[in-house]
Amino acid sequence: MSITRYQVIRTHVLSLVEAGQLKSFDRVPSENELAEQFSVSRMTARKALQSLLDSGVITRVRGKGSFVADLQVTGSSLRITNIAEDVRAKGHTFSSVVHSLEEFNASGDVARRLLLSDGEAVFYSDIVHFDNNLPIQWERRYVLREQVPEYLAQDFNLRTTHDYLAQVAPLAAVRSSISAINADAKAVERLDVVPQEACLLVERLTESRDGIVAFSQLIYPGTRHKLGASYEL
Amino acid sequence: MSITRYQVIRTHVLSLVEAGQLKSFDRVPSENELAEQFSVSRMTARKALQSLLDSGVITRVRGKGSFVADLQVTGSSLRITNIAEDVRAKGHTFSSVVHSLEEFNASGDVARRLLLSDGEAVFYSDIVHFDNNLPIQWERRYVLREQVPEYLAQDFNLRTTHDYLAQVAPLAAVRSSISAINADAKAVERLDVVPQEACLLVERLTESRDGIVAFSQLIYPGTRHKLGASYEL
DNA sequence: AAATCCAAGTTGTATATACAACACAATTTA
DNA sequence: TAAATTGTGTTGTATATACAACTTGGATTT
Known part of the structure; x- marks a missing residue:
């Protein structure tokens, strides 16, 4: 050979x-x-x-x-379910608090993931989702302005960011990576967890046919929430 | 386009x-x-x-x-658990250390997951997998004796537990849940992480056509490893 | 100062060509 | 008859070329 x-x-x-x-x-x-x-x-x-x-x-x-590439990510094909649907499917009440919805200058990791140069402006949202008034997901989203120009004008108490994005820019691909992190001060405040508590971090790049639409960081209290994935042959 | x-x-x-x-x-x-x-x-x-x-x-x-190709075998689900392939696909070397391979009396959570009564015996394996000599997965598996009678006689340095199980008992379904936990003393030892470091815990129930085959707990160092998930529409 | 244009660099697609490596069957040779 | 050779078809590797699609930065024009 x-x-x-x-x-x-x-x-x-x-x-x-x-x-x-x-x-x-x-x-x-x-x-x-x-x-x-x-x-x-x-x-x-x-x-x-x-x-x-x-x-x-x-x-x-x-x-x-x-x-x-992001070498820490191993290839596989888990299926991640939508959190809002999960909550309502359990018969619980779903609610959100929008902490921030503004323009943001991308830098470092965020800029690289979106294939932007340092300092370029993107739309940014900081939202916490609740299951029966218990925080279960802290969502930070970085959205490309040209792809979704009306992002900042939405009311994300009425419709989740994911639902809105799915409607505005039909998704062609979703790439997620899942890791575990220790809760920092901000996470403690947003999710009402104890300092250093293990949390799930889902980083997600969503793409439409026209290219990248958004980069999202979804943080779950590790002990309070589990992501389910099942597949049958 | x-x-x-x-x-x-x-x-x-x-x-x-x-x-x-x-x-x-x-x-x-x-x-x-x-x-x-x-x-x-x-x-x-x-x-x-x-x-x-x-x-x-x-x-x-x-x-x-x-x-x-043999279309019966080309299920994407097999890729999910095959950590050896993922490591080798990156061009890294894969290795394993078998810490334990013995009979075990199931109790509590493990017994419930396997639909057994407290104290019933199952086969148990405790293995750590390495990517370039860096521990990336600590795998504990509880296997039903009647489904896989020769489990304890295998050499899991040569073939991963998943490869063996997939051959012996063709998989019909895989149900996983992913959560985050803080490393306990045992995890610190197995995965070479610092105490309380956030880790990913994947709990997985595998079933063949004849019913449940095994329950697995897969623990990954949270910061060192990410699970990838991508789907294209 | 802002918008436009242009040139250079990069990846993506497509063609035409040549030879190598291998499988297989038919033919020729010993 | 048995072995060797030849020919054809297939995939694998490699080159040279051309153009398309896109990004980026600089120069030019407005």
Whole structure:
């Protein structure tokens, strides 16, 4: 079994990632750069990057470049249920408190997830959802202005952000990652938990056919709430 | 967004499979046949077939041809629990340490989940999985003896518990719940986290056609690991 | 100062070509 | 008859080229 040229390039880029020289969201050499560096055609270099894309190691954006993926996320296909529906399905009352609904200058992680430059303005909402007056979800959403220009004019006590977004920009894909975090001071205040209590953090990127629509951070009190996922064959 | 030529071919072949005109192990038109039929180059037809290969719809053998995959096996649900594949897909090395593999008297929560009475014996395994020598999952499994009588005789360094269970008792349903917990002393030891660090707890009930097979508790270091979930419409 | 345009860089699609690796059947040879 | 060769068809790799779609930043024009 001989080693092919595109496998050499693939291994090279992969080793850069594994050695820590390239970290999550860092830019990966372009097809042309790799082609020249390894003296191969662009199509061969492209095949190496496509292979890394299929493996989930990098993400690629036309016109911008290739970037190291969020390597902590492992691929799978859990199905996350809608919280408002869950509450009402149990016969409980669902309510929300809007703490903030304003413009916001994206930076750091948020900007990178939305593929924006540092400081670009997005719409921002900070809402807590209640199940029978007990806080069960703290939702922070960063919405692209051009995709949803009327976002700030909505009353999210009447309709959830998710329902509104689903109507305005038909969803094409939803990518979520689930992790656990210790509650910080803000979370303690919003969710009425004890300091350092374990909470679920769901980070979600929603896309329509026109591209990214919003990035959301959903925080649940870990002990008070469970995400369900079931699948039958 | 316009429809590309290779997507047209991909959809065409896929519809043949979904309509039942092509069944498992049937031969799929070759690259050259598709190229002529759709008046495209061989490389474009090839791209369509490669796409179907990536999706698991077909298998391809050099020198022989392309064939419809065994559709019974291509359930996306198998991917969910296969942590070994996820790690290897990233190009990392996967390893396991078996801390315990023995008989256990179920009680409390475990007994209730498995629909057993208090004190009934089940098989029990306690295993930690590593990604590049970093612990990423602590797996405790409670397995019904009559469903999997040879469980204790396996070497789970060679094959993961899930792979073995999937082979012995074909899965019919998987029900999971995800919550967040603070690391206790045992978790600190197994996962090398700091006390009270937030961890993900996935509790999972797996069933075959003959009923419940096992109850599993999977604990992930919250900050070090994320569960991914994506669905496209 | 603001809007527009343009050029360069990047990924995506598509073509045409060539050769390699492999399977398989038919033919030729020992 | 048995073995070797040949030919055809298939997938795999690799190159060179062209254009499309998109981003970005700088230059130009308004």
